[in-house]
Amino acid sequence: MTSPPAGAPAGSPAGPPARVETERLLLTAPVEADLAELHALHADPGVWRHLPSGRHAGPEQTRALVDGYRADWAAHGLGPWTVRPRGGGPVLGMGGCSLRHGLAWNVYYRLAPAAWGRGYAQEVVAQARRWAARLRPELPVVAYLLEHNEGSRRAAERAGLVLVHRGPDAGNPDPAAVRLVYADRPVDAALLAAFTA
Template identity: 55%
Template sequence: MTGWRHARSERLWLDAVSATDLDGVHAIHADPATWTHFPAGRHVSPEMTAGKIDQMVEQWSADGLGYWGVRESAGGPVVGVAGCAVPAGFAWWNLYYRFAVSAQGRRYAAEVARRAIEAAHDVAPDRPVLAYLLESNVASRRTAERLGLREVWRGPDRDNPDPAAVRIVYLDRDPDDELTRRVEEFCRARSGTAAG
């Protein structure tokens, strides 16, 4: 497959996030219930979400893949944001999934993440897929493990308001020494962001 802007999973419609998705994407990211494990990540204004959407649009343009707006029906409202995108300055795919409370508990994250990993392997198979998440987010950890991702790093989330917070990195492959070094550098530099 060469184009991933519009895709399907078993039950869901996946469309590259665009500015027209602002209301749905903001509703998900502004809801404190979707940030239980990292309250500081919540979007506090539509402008903040619009800035993130601009980044997502740029990722699609730059890398041929990014985050999708997830829908339960064609043209329906966005119930999640998920996919793989390349973080600025790094050489891997970041696997991300966040769903409205109304869509949680249906294993949508695993369903879309499987499709996202397939897309990432199609677009740039040499680029590893990374999931960067909080240890306390058991559901997200289980999803990563169900997908066959392997834990390769764990350490403090230094800028997290919770001083006991621990970040975990999962990869879709065993890292070589260089990738291990870059992952550790990434984790030390990029605390305070939630990947899943």
């Protein structure tokens, strides 16, 4: 599933990673049949405790998000996955990498509260970084999150990403909100401006 074909050069893509299995998770590119469960995830107030204004008010909002991620898959060969238990079952969350501003892979993970604290985010991030490195190794992997979102911050740090920026969160309804940017390597001012403006 996640290994290159026999004889493939190290670091070469093994085809689109639209279905990947980790030790405990099944990661699949989102499809139409996932929409109801993905809307339930994104409409859950518990998921948005760190940013209540991000909660999805209706299924159209979730559809627009998922359509954007499906476009990432079509254009770049990688995007966020729908996350389920490896043996099948209900959606636990979404996560993966999408190409942002043509400058970096933005690693993303959003899990249902019942799935928090189990290390699932690390499994998703590890696969996202693995495939991003195979497809566009010259681009950094970046996580963009709010400082008070402790779980997201810990997930980024445990995944080996390093803090490269701390500053005000442009456009946040909370003027005291602080935005953190983590990356897998040093990044330049142009990238930081693109992610934080």
